[in-house]
Amino acid sequence: MEPYSHIGDHMTPTIIFDPEKKLFLMRGRSFPDDAHTFYKPALEWLEEYAKNPNGETIFSVMLYYYNSSTAKILLEIFKILQDIHDKGNKVTVRWLYHEEDEIIREQGEDYKDLFTFDFEYISFSDKTIK
Numbered sequence: 001m002e003p004y005s006h007i008g009d010h011m012t013p014t015i016i017f018d019p020e021k022k023l024f025l026m027r028g029r030s031f032p033d034d035a036h037t038f039y040k041p042a043l044e045w046l047e048e049y050a051k052n053p054n055g056e057t058i059f060s061v062m063l064y065y066y067n068s069s070t071a072k073i074l075l076e077i078f079k080i081l082q083d084i085h086d087k088g089n090k091v092t093v094r095w096l097y098h099e100e101d102e103i104i105r106e107q108g109e110d111y112k113d114l115f116t117f118d119f120e121y122i123s124f125s126d127k128t129i130k
Helices: 035-050 068-086 102-112
Strands: 004-006 014-018 023-030 056-066 090-098 118-124
Touching (some): 035 068, 056 068, 068 090, 068 102, 090 102, 102 118
Parallel strands (some): 090 118
Antiparallel strands (some): 004 014
16 A cells, blocks of 8 residues: 655644554644645545554654644544454554643543543653754
């Protein structure tokens, strides 16, 4: 399966889905004008991946800011990951957040309550990413 990637900008995150490298990443800020249109190719790619996933999928989310439309997309992404998990594959979401941003951490905790796969919370500081 060919990887999916989008290089982020000031309104959209960088997205890299590469099963061969075992890299599934969303990073940056997400408030596209039309989240459904922007994320449609990524969701379609994930749905195709879910038909024949890796035995283990580690999905990293490092969003500094996202709007309510993106929150709904994350829910759709996590539903696809739940399907992968329900088929007997290991799925872990790594929810990365700035150590001072409790709101983003709490949002990740809210998602965890909806799904049965593993969530890991990883804080970072400004020093970590320099």
